[in-house]
Amino acid sequence: MNNHKTKLLTVITEAALESRLINDIEQLGGLGYTITNARGKGSRGLRSGSWEANANIRIEVICGPELVNQLAEHLQRKYYDNYAMVTFTSDVEVLRPTKFSD
Amino acid sequence: MNNHKTKLLTVITEAALESRLINDIEQLGGLGYTITNARGKGSRGLRSGSWEANANIRIEVICGPELVNQLAEHLQRKYYDNYAMVTFTSDVEVLRPTKFSD
Amino acid sequence: MNNHKTKLLTVITEAALESRLINDIEQLGGLGYTITNARGKGSRGLRSGSWEANANIRIEVICGPELVNQLAEHLQRKYYDNYAMVTFTSDVEVLRPTKFSD
Amino acid sequence: MNSIDPIIWFFLFGLFAGAMKSELRLPSQIYDFVSMLLLLTIGLKGGIELANQPFATLLPQMALVVGMGFLLPLLVFPILKHVGKFNKADSASIAAHYGSVSVGTFAVAVAYMNTRNIEFEEHMALFVVLLEIPAILVGIVLAKGLSKDTQWSTVGHEVLLGKGVMFLLGGLFIGWLSGPSGVESISPLFFDLFKGILALFLLEMGLITASQLGSLKRYGLFLVIFGIVTPLIFSVIGTATGLALGLSIGGTAILATLFASASYIAVPAAMRISVPEANPTLSLTASLGITFPFNILLGIPLYHWLASSAQNILA
Amino acid sequence: MNSIDPIIWFFLFGLFAGAMKSELRLPSQIYDFVSMLLLLTIGLKGGIELANQPFATLLPQMALVVGMGFLLPLLVFPILKHVGKFNKADSASIAAHYGSVSVGTFAVAVAYMNTRNIEFEEHMALFVVLLEIPAILVGIVLAKGLSKDTQWSTVGHEVLLGKGVMFLLGGLFIGWLSGPSGVESISPLFFDLFKGILALFLLEMGLITASQLGSLKRYGLFLVIFGIVTPLIFSVIGTATGLALGLSIGGTAILATLFASASYIAVPAAMRISVPEANPTLSLTASLGITFPFNILLGIPLYHWLASSAQNILA
């Protein structure tokens, strides 16, 4: 198998930001994303997901290391001060590298 | 703690494939899987999850490196041409290695 | 960018344990967690999520390597014998290390 | 103004909200719930009617309707392939969608007749079930040929046990076995709420239709024309079939609507599994983006007029 | 044929669809919603009845019923342990399930009586709440002994504040405080839709039951026999208790049904937390896979016959 190392960015944040984050990802050149609904707790308190104002989403973007850094920095600059948000990156291997930008 | 390195396969694909993928995983020897509902966008367009025909699922399988390759190749051969699908693998450590095949 | 290596603990277990696991995580010093609903199959059989008694949750905790081990060992001791549960850890990089304990 | 049914306004409201990129959304499980209630109710209604009349008298009608279900997709397949220039799989899949029926369109037609106190044969609901299935089989054969490879037991499983057909059939049998007096106790949920539930369904359909409009530009003019002309022609065939079956004006109009409607629940699901190489966006764009709104906004009144004109001429 | 309630057909439909591996499913939040409505409605009905009669007159009846709730699990525990050869935890857990009651079975019994215009004491709903709890406490003591380690406050929290008991109690209090005229404004949702909602609940129960049948083979014959004989015996005890309480035929039959039914909501949840070493598949297979279908298909008519025979003999 011809594996290809790349990066996975995971963002956990407020559900209210969904459409804005999608815009950001696409404008910076991300070719795809996956979203799941989530709930949780962090420095900005409990977000139990019982109604929309306190629901979280979990966004995953697979992309090359440069875009991953760009995205993470962009999100940090734009949202960290005012929104519940956690981002982390990890190493993954994909089969069809052409599907993911770099 | 006695950690044990193994692999995690993540597959994001159309919800309609759920039962067939489970069959595939089990027939190739996977001992377990976890599924969450998802939505997203990729090369095959927007899959917003608003109704079943365009909902995604996210399947995770923990297993040894050989099975992970076998599974990924099998899925690629069988589904990539006709279905929205992304797969990636990553390194994880588990506590109870006996629970996972390979 | 000033990335910081840390750990991600993922626990997949019975939905009935949610509040107890949250307690455990907080008492051992975890500063946050994220939960998504899941279904799956493992050594304790099929958990299809169709009703609460057989629904799973997927908990993620980002924290330093020491706490991750402590948490994993604690969960193993307390729940593995009697509950459907899988835990695994992986390496991640975060941007705001101060948000995560250790 | 009052002559437009409020459920149609719900559809237009959804369409507008979707076009404006509003965040309106029916939660996905609520959409499933609402669809399920519609399917069960339609099945129940058909079943009750079956309980009211000897099954044998309906058999000839049923046979003819099933026959038409096999015929209709065959009529459009060559057009899709040679005029539309779609490949074999896509042509077969779209043909299957148009040969089958849309439960939502049927429900709107029923509501239309009820509002105007137009009588129709209640066993129309039975025809919905009958018409769901043949076109799927034809579509698969058109795409794959009659090769021995086709796993017909899997196909049969997918088709018969898929949610759409299953809820319709389940409702049908329950209605049949319980009879009109038996279902009385469950009628507040299934019958009294029917039009309200249909309104919510149409709201979401409007939102979904709006999201399909984007793809329209990509697939161009042929699909738009096909999505309007096909229902017009099929409605004429449906009217003729209704007359042949000796149906009332209401029944004829509903049968014409059924023929004119294109599936977006059972067929897409079956095609996705059995003809995966067909592009699902193509068929859904046509059936949801064009034919569904055309039928509920303009088609149904037209088919009603067609049915009554035809009956007048014959009388 | 018409003598079978349509809600029973919904159960059989779910059972069939599940057995055929159809993809039918009630969305999980809809199942939660439907269960919640059932529990609230049953609670409300009991509460309204409480508002109608002086509480004190019910106290002796309530005491006897609670007493039986402690007794029933003790009767089956030795059989499970010595005949069934289950370990202590499993025996205790199964005993708790059978000592407690099934709200779904109760609802079907109520629907059965209503369809046949058989009168019964409305405060039966109160007994549902009372019978939920004692068996859980007995089960925990049987599994753990009366050790000081047991965190009774946690157990009490789990039991009383679990969803099942909470919705029942909430409905009960609201019904009691509002009285029959007060709840009139909310009756379209809670009372008129009741049987339709119950039908959907039974559809999903059929699907769940079908999914349990696989485990049956693994756990074998004893569980099947136990799942049928226990309700038979408990229904006799229930009938005797009903007579002792001076209940009507309908009330006696419902009390017999309650005794014969096995929990699958409150008790599994409580056991999972308090007796985690018990295998939940065992008890759910028995209670959902055998006893629930047995009771709603055959048991309730039988217990009705039992109650009227017993009353005839006494009269």
Add this chain to the structure above:
Amino acid sequence: MNSIDPIIWFFLFGLFAGAMKSELRLPSQIYDFVSMLLLLTIGLKGGIELANQPFATLLPQMALVVGMGFLLPLLVFPILKHVGKFNKADSASIAAHYGSVSVGTFAVAVAYMNTRNIEFEEHMALFVVLLEIPAILVGIVLAKGLSKDTQWSTVGHEVLLGKGVMFLLGGLFIGWLSGPSGVESISPLFFDLFKGILALFLLEMGLITASQLGSLKRYGLFLVIFGIVTPLIFSVIGTATGLALGLSIGGTAILATLFASASYIAVPAAMRISVPEANPTLSLTASLGITFPFNILLGIPLYHWLASSAQNILA
């Protein structure tokens, strides 16, 4: 005791269950569904009323109400900033919440009037829509100033196309276009179930309120006092406005309730996007944790008394 509406008991039940840390929860999609039904129903009611009377006669009333919607947040902003010592963004956000209205509180007020057979102008529902929006605009300007940077088209999009306003407006137009006879067919879902649906909504509101109480301790006494005094003062202004508009006692009381209520759906969503630096916990704690329960438990009867006293004095 019977004088308390059962829907209030549902709220108290939720509050109790939440305070006891019970696991009771309305599934999130069910909560969305229930909210959606409430908003659509309220919109429909307003729309039907609009269909009943010439639009022009309402225009002056509407203008005055919109004017008040701009004024109210301006009244409390300085108090929040100088007495409460909140920063600009938080003061502006809280002011916007209190200048806007709570649909849930409105629904309870309507139920209160219906139970007591008190007449009121049905176009109150129209005022709900009108009052939702101006306070949001004022809040944004207070926080950001009238800078050219503010992307008003984005703000307008967020406000008008957010779920809350959209469902209200959609219902309003559908009701208006369909008229009273048109909506009859959908009334079992939207009107007959209304109070039951409201009961479920209030149950969840009780649970949410309970979860807010924890934050109260953190933010202290000022917020508690503010959350009670503001509705009292605003209700007086509302009563005066009602008299100025020549409303009935019921209508005046409902307008007073609207002024007294604080938003927790449309405004939080809009503020989160347009004034993200405001702490959402502050405003939600006040509006959900204090003002909402105060209004539905004590406020509405008080405002009713206020309205009738005022009318008596004037008469």
